[in-house]
Amino acid sequence: MRTKVVIIGAGPAGLLLGRLLENQGIETVILERRSRDYVLGRIRAGVLEQGTVELLEQAGVSGRMQAEGLIHDGVELSFDGDAHRFDFRELVGRTVMVYGQTEVTRDLMLARDASGATTIYEAENVALHAFDGDKPRVTYLKDGTEHEISCDFIAGCDGYHGVSRASVPENALRTFERVYPFGWLGILVDRPPVADELIYAHHSRGFALCSMRSPTRSRYYVQVSTDEKVEDWSDDRFWDELRRRLNDETAGRLLTGPSIEKSIAPLRSFVAEPLRFGRLFLAGDAAHIVPPTGAKGLNLAASDVRYLAEALIEYYEERSSAGIDAYSARALTRVWKAERFSWWMTSILHTFPDTDAFGRRMQRTEFDYLVSSEAASRSLAENYTGLPF
Numbered sequence: 144m145r146t147k148v149v150i151i152g153a154g155p156a157g158l159l160l161g162r163l164l165e166n167q168g169i170e171t172v173i174l175e176r177r178s179r180d181y182v183l184g185r186i187r188a189g190v191l192e193q194g195t196v197e198l199l200e201q202a203g204v205s206g207r208m209q210a211e212g213l214i215h216d217g218v219e220l221s222f223d224g225d226a227h228r229f230d231f232r233e234l235v236g237r238t239v240m241v242y243g244q245t246e247v248t249r250d251l252m253l254a255r256d257a258s259g260a261t262t263i264y265e266a267e268n269v270a271l272h273a274f275d276g277d278k279p280r281v282t283y284l285k286d287g288t289e290h291e292i293s294c295d296f297i298a299g300c301d302g303y304h305g306v307s308r309a310s311v312p313e314n315a316l317r318t319f320e321r322v323y324p325f326g327w328l329g330i331l332v333d334r335p336p337v338a339d340e341l342i343y344a345h346h347s348r349g350f351a352l353c354s355m356r357s358p359t360r361s362r363y364y365v366q367v368s369t370d371e372k373v374e375d376w377s378d379d380r381f382w383d384e385l386r387r388r389l390n391d392e393t394a395g396r397l398l399t400g401p402s403i404e405k406s407i408a409p410l411r412s413f414v415a416e417p418l419r420f421g422r423l424f425l426a427g428d429a430a431h432i433v434p435p436t437g438a439k440g441l442n443l444a445a446s447d448v449r450y451l452a453e454a455l456i457e458y459y460e461e462r463s464s465a466g467i468d469a470y471s472a473r474a475l476t477r478v479w480k481a482e483r484f485s486w487w488m489t490s491i492l493h494t495f496p497d498t499d500a501f502g503r504r505m506q507r508t509e510f511d512y513l514v515s516s517e518a519a520s521r522s523l524a525e526n527y528t529g530l531p532f
């Protein structure tokens with residue numbers, strides 16, 4: 144088989160890249176290790192920056208999002224019970240859209256089905272070849288038979304554990320990493336959210352987040368230590384812990400119910416540089432991870448893909464390599480800023496096992512400064528709603 148661009152991974156990064164390229168008549172094949180249902184079963188964050196919303200509109204996959212997504216004008220940060228609302232519209236004239244990543248993925252999958260483009264699910268042993276030359280190839284096993292695709296470019300959109308980054312010679316890659324000494328225990332429940340907007344709460348027992356998927360479905364998280372096991376968390380234990388970390392007024396309004404999903408996710412910051420190796424490009428979680436505080440994961444995948452799609456379209460339409468040559472540096476500039484914001488929000492809102500009294504006062508003072516300074520509030524709003532592309 145032959146195609147122009149082989150995309151590894153049918154997460155939001157791979158599917159969105161496929162969509163943007165197919166819209167310009169650039170043929171792609173997506174190879175995905177898992178089944179379609181498995182991909183759609185993953186629960187992830189649900190806050191879209193305005194730029195991500197605009198990109199989905201431009202890609203022609205925004206119909207359901209526009210109908211069902213919730214526009215949020217602000218968020219609440221609470222510190223040991225003292226709550227403050229940051230009004231994004233007032234501070235920076237921007238908003239965010241609450242719409243689950245799973246739904247974004249589903250919309251992209253349906254659009255790809257309708258376009259007739261090829262997606263191969265349950266592709267095993269995906270291997271990348273000769274991407275340092277001008278005739279890259281990808282091989283994979285499907286139903287026990289080996290297949291080969293030759294292409295012009297390979298896009299590694301296969302997440303943190305994927306094969307693409309792992310195929311790059313070690314000495315060509317520089318990585319930066321911080322692993323946080325805690326995780327997030329998350330619960331999904333069919334009850335209306337406790338508030339109209341998200342609440343990020345610092346508490347001496349640990350961070351908590353009140354989020355949502357719709358007016359009737361809520362998503363809540365509590366910080367837990369890395370050795371906690373999800374089996375040890377009954378729903379009742381979760382709700383008790385969450386209530387203790389919220390202020391009395393919010394805790395009093397919380398509507399609890401049986402969980403429909405419960406899982407623990409570790410927190411990590413990670414960046415690999417560069418994002419291009421000959422004819423292989425990395426995008427999304429394959430190249431970088433942010434801790435979920437600030438919900439930048441999907442948004443960063445979207446901005447990488449936007450730069451990469453522009454670059455590949457320029458290559459095919461204008462026979463110019465300028466865009467693909469600039470891709471890595473362009474994407475990384477924005478990646479690092481989102482890494483900074485996610486790390487910073489994580490640092491002020493969580494309880495760190497090794498922090499001394501001075502460190503705790505610094506966290507509190509960060510909060511007081513944010514609340515009292517319009518400049519600091521605007522900086523939070525600017526980053527949360529998304530830095531420019």
Ligand code: APR
Binds near residue numbers: 304
């Ligand atoms: N071969 C083929 N596909 C693979 C392989 C492989 N060897 N390894 C992984 N994959 C697939 C995964 O099964 C997954 O469906 O690549 C896809 C990667 O998707 P995501 O992990 O969702 O990553 P990405 O598309 O970059 O989306 C970033 O997802 O993890 C969240 O917080 C993150 O919101 C961000 C978003």
Ligand code: PHB
Binds near residue numbers: 190
């Ligand atoms: C979520 O709804 O899952 C969510 C929202 C905001 C975050 C992280 C996760 O910062």
